[in-house]
Amino acid sequence: MSAPATGGAAVPPKVELLGVNLRYFGTEGETEALKDISIAIAPGEFVAIIGQSGCGKSTLLSLISGILKPTEGSVLVDGKPVAGPSRKVGYMLQQDYLFEWRTILDNAVLGAEIQGADIRKARERATQLLTRYGLGQFLHHLPRQLSGGMRQRVALARTLCTDPDVVLLDEPFSALDSQTRIALADEVAEILRRERKTAILVTHDIGEAVSMAERVVVLSRRPGRVKSDHAIRFATANGSRPAPFAARNAPEFNGYFNTLWRELEVHVEG
Amino acid sequence: MSKADIRTETGPSPQYREWLRRERRGHLAVRAAQLAVLVIFLVLWEVLPKAHVINPLFTSYPSALWPTFLELLKDSPQQVNILAHTWATVLATVIGFTAAMVFGTAIAAALWWWDGLYKVLDPYLVVANAMPKTAFVPIFYLWLGATMSVYGMSLAISLFVTILMIYSGFQGTDPNKVKLAQTFGASKGQILTKVVLPGSVPTLIAALKVNAGLSLVGVVVGEFQSANLGLGYLIQYGSQIFKMNIVMCGITILAVVSSLMYLAISWLETAVMRRR
Ligand SMILES: Nc1ncnc2c1ncn2[C@@H]1O[C@H](COP(=O)(O)OP(=O)(O)O)[C@@H](O)[C@H]1O
Ligand SMILES: [Mg+2]
Numbered sequence: 001m002s003a004p005a006t007g008g009a010a011v012p013p014k015v016e017l018l019g020v021n022l023r024y025f026g027t028e029g030e031t032e033a034l035k036d037i038s039i040a041i042a043p044g045e046f047v048a049i050i051g052q053s054g055c056g057k058s059t060l061l062s063l064i065s066g067i068l069k070p071t072e073g074s075v076l077v078d079g080k081p082v083a084g085p086s087r088k089v090g091y092m093l094q095q096d097y098l099f100e101w102r103t104i105l106d107n108a109v110l111g112a113e114i115q116g117a118d119i120r121k122a123r124e125r126a127t128q129l130l131t132r133y134g135l136g137q138f139l140h141h142l143p144r145q146l147s148g149g150m151r152q153r154v155a156l157a158r159t160l161c162t163d164p165d166v167v168l169l170d171e172p173f174s175a176l177d178s179q180t181r182i183a184l185a186d187e188v189a190e191i192l193r194r195e196r197k198t199a200i201l202v203t204h205d206i207g208e209a210v211s212m213a214e215r216v217v218v219l220s221r222r223p224g225r226v227k228s229d230h231a232i233r234f235a236t237a238n239g240s241r242p243a244p245f246a247a248r249n250a251p252e253f254n255g256y257f258n259t260l261w262r263e264l265e266v267h268v269e270g
Numbered sequence: 271m272s273k274a275d276i277r278t279e280t281g282p283s284p285q286y287r288e289w290l291r292r293e294r295r296g297h298l299a300v301r302a303a304q305l306a307v308l309v310i311f312l313v314l315w316e317v318l319p320k321a322h323v324i325n326p327l328f329t330s331y332p333s334a335l336w337p338t339f340l341e342l343l344k345d346s347p348q349q350v351n352i353l354a355h356t357w358a359t360v361l362a363t364v365i366g367f368t369a370a371m372v373f374g375t376a377i378a379a380a381l382w383w384w385d386g387l388y389k390v391l392d393p394y395l396v397v398a399n400a401m402p403k404t405a406f407v408p409i410f411y412l413w414l415g416a417t418m419s420v421y422g423m424s425l426a427i428s429l430f431v432t433i434l435m436i437y438s439g440f441q442g443t444d445p446n447k448v449k450l451a452q453t454f455g456a457s458k459g460q461i462l463t464k465v466v467l468p469g470s471v472p473t474l475i476a477a478l479k480v481n482a483g484l485s486l487v488g489v490v491v492g493e494f495q496s497a498n499l500g501l502g503y504l505i506q507y508g509s510q511i512f513k514m515n516i517v518m519c520g521i522t523i524l525a526v527v528s529s530l531m532y533l534a535i536s537w538l539e540t541a542v543m544r545r546r
Contacts, residue, residue, distance in 0.1 A: 067452045085455035097450045101468050111454040114464065162454065 012079060013040035014198045015064055015166055020073035022059055033059045035223035037073070043165075046192065046199045048209035051219030051227075052264065057202040058094070060224070061168040064200065065091040077166065087115060090164030094171045096155040098143035104130065104154050105139040111162040122161060129157040133187070149180040156188060160195070167192060169201045173208065185212055185244045193241070206264070210256045211244035218263045228263055232256055330514035335522060338515035342504075349507075350499065356523055358500040359489055363531075366424025366485035371478060373425070374432030379462060381433070382440040399430035403488070407495045420492035420500065427488035428481040435480065439473025440466050475539050482531045490524065501527075 022034040033056040041047050051057050062068040063075050066082045066089065075082045077089060090111075098107045105126055112122030130139060133153040135146075143151055152172060159167060172188070173181040189212045192199045203209050209216045210232055218227040234242050234250045247253060282290070312332050319326035330338075342352035381388040403426045410419035410426075443466045451465050493502025501520045508516030 065453050067449065085453055087455075091453035093446060093450055093453070095446065097444070097446050099447065099465070099468065101471065110451070110464070114451060114454040114456045114460055 011042055013076075014043040014045070014078065015039075015041040015200070016076040016079075017060075017063070018074050018076070020063060020070045020075060022056070022063060022068065023071045032223040034063075034070075035225050037224065037226060039217060039226060039229075041198060041200065043198055044196050045215060046189070046201070046213045047215045047217060048201045048203060048213035049217045049219060050203055050206060050209045050260065050264065051224060052221055053204060055219045055222050056224030057204075057219060058170050060219075061091060061170050061200065061202055064166070065089050065168055067091075087162055088164055089166045089168065090159040090162060091168045092155055092159045092170065092172050095175050096143075096148075096151040098151055098154055100143050103140050103142060104135060104146070107143065107154055108157045108161050110158055115162060117162065125163075126157055126161045129160055130154065133157060133191075147180075148176050149184055152176060152184060153187075156191070160191070160197075164197070166198045166200070169199065171203050171205075172201075174203075174205075181208075182245060182248075188212075189244050206257055206260045207248065208244075210253060210260065211247040214241060216256075216260060218260065230256065230260065326514075327512075328514060330518040334515050335519050338519045342516065342519060349504075352504065352519070352523070355499060355501050355504045355520075356527065359486075359493065359502065359524075360527060362420045362424055362489040362492075362500065363482070363485045363527075365421050366488055367428055367478070367481040369421070369425045370428040370432045370481050370485060371474070374429055374477065374481075375436055375474070377433050378436035378440055379467075381437050382462070382466065383458065388437070395430060395434060399434055403427045404491050407491055410492070411495050416498065419495075420489055420502075423492035424485045424488035427491075428484040431484065432477050432481055435477045436470065436473060439470040439477075442473070443469050471542060475535070475542060478538075479532075479535055482535055483528065486524070486528060486531070 017037050017039045020034060020037040021032070024031040024033055037060065039047075049057055049060060059068065063070055064077070064082065066075075066085045077086065082089075098104075099110070102110070105123065108126035108130055109119065109122045112126075113119060127136075127139060130136060130153075133156070135150060135153060135157075138146060138150065143154070146154070152175075155172070169188070173184055176184065185208060199213075201209070201213055214232050216230045216232055218230070219225065220227040232252075234247055234252050236242050236250075241247075242250060315329065316331045316333060318324045319329050319331045339352065342349070345351050381391065403423065406426060407419070407423060410422045413419070414422050447465050447469065448461055451461050456464065489500065490502035490505075493500035494506045501524055505517050505520040508514070508520060
């Protein structure tokens with residue numbers, strides 16, 4: 001692929017992948033996880049990446065976050081090649097992975113602590129974030145005292161505490177029950193939009209992708225390639241994007257859902 | 271989140287109170303049975319030799335221990351008092367297991383840091399762990415002298431199992447927690463100090479438990495051979511002059527020392543685990 005698809009914006013992309021291949025090496029051979037991936041993501045864009053389990057979604061995020069290097073091709077953030085984990089990119093993993101020996105507040109400042117940031121300021125910011133997410137009374141509790149949804153909110157605070165421009169979300173709600181999942185999706189989408197983050201959400205839940213993102217990229221089965229790229233638009237009175245829960249009830253929702261469903265199902269058959 | 275949450279305005283329900291009562295009764299029954307076992311043991315130990323069912327020359331009996339103990343409290347020309355012996359043994363044990371914990375953790379960390387080092391040393395560690403360290407008691411005596419050989423045996427007997435336990439604890443760290451730290455750009459040192467070490471605290475405590483016992487074994491065995499001080503020495507001495515009272519007195523004190531160490535570690539464990 002030569003010209004990477006952009007979200008239609010003329011501004012330089014915030015995140016760009018150019019002809020990225022990634023192969024994992026093991027004693028039993030190599031696994032081709034991603035093949036010839038080219039995507040450009042505009043600043044402030046909320047992109048969902050969907051694909052079946054094992055198609056390389058997590059791998060893609062690890063590449064953008066800099067904890068993996070592409071076997072071929074390049075990954076750029078702000079036009080510069082990614083050399084390793086950077087403060088510009090925050091990564092929210094599939095589960096909260098809170099450290100059970102740290103309090104909620106201490107968990108939330110972990111990133112700032114590792115990055116050697118001013119710890120007092122970080123604690124202030126984390127306190128603010130946690131309070132905003134309704135966890136103000138739990139700052140000094142331990143993770144085991146919190147429910148799954150609360151824990152995932154702590155993980156979000158931990159990611160945002162270092163104030164990254166780009167937020168990567170790897171199936172952040174998959175460990176939650178369906179009600180919590182939908183409620184939290186609303187909150188997270190709202191928070192990320194308000195803070196004008198560039199967000200890349202990986203999921204295998206089509207409804208989640210359509211309701212949260214303004215653009216959905218479909219990956220093929222392994223080795224993952226960009227199968228298609230869809231802009232998601234909802235007509236609303238004020239022209240702004242509806243919250244995920246409202247989007248699920250919008251008339252356009254089913255159309256997008258069915259299109260993407262078909263895209264994914266093609267791969268189930270072959 | 272805790273049982274307090276389920277309490278109604280009127281306090282615990284009668285059913286819950288009944289359940290608590292039964293729990294408490296069960297707990298007391300266990301304690302009573304434990305005490306009974308000890309009492310039965312002591313009674314048999316007292317009665318059987320006295321009735322000459324077993325030869326008292328070999329076993330002594332509990333009521334004889336107290337006078338012996340009082341006698342041993344006094345320094346004599348040949349002997350320092352028994353408290354000095356006990357102190358020597360306890361000190362050597364504490365030194366032995368502290369050294370084993372410190373070196374064991376440091377070596378495990380080095381093996382974690384350099385995977386190649388682990389791969390090379392793995393078979394040697396396994397063999398060193400399986401070796402009966404007590405075979406080295408005579409050599410240690412020659413190499414290290416009376417006092418140091420006791421510390422050395424105590425360390426040798428607990429070091430390798432500590433390294434292996436702690437290393438496997440380090441290896442058991444959730445790779446996703448490591449990945450999480452890496453997403454923030456954590457260095458290897460930060461991964462060690464912020465993820466691996468704090469995550470391995472339960473393993474460290476388990477190692478401490480194993481060690482305390484092993485170190486005491488090492489000390490006593492070392493004292494058999496080499497020292498002129500310590501409970502191991504006292505036991506050896508008592509058996510050589512065929513004074514079972516002295517031997518049994520030493521053994522009883524060892525039992526008390528082990529129990530106290532066990533209590534101290536359990537207390538530490540509760541204190542640390544309350545934070546998790
Ligand atoms: N560290 C690894 N070593 C070897 N193969 C891997 C590794 N991580 C992932 N893979 C393989 O690469 C493929 C893509 O994995 P992943 O990115 O986790 O997929 P997804 O997140 O879409 O489920 C999978 O088939 C997986 O088995
Ligand atoms: Mg995944």
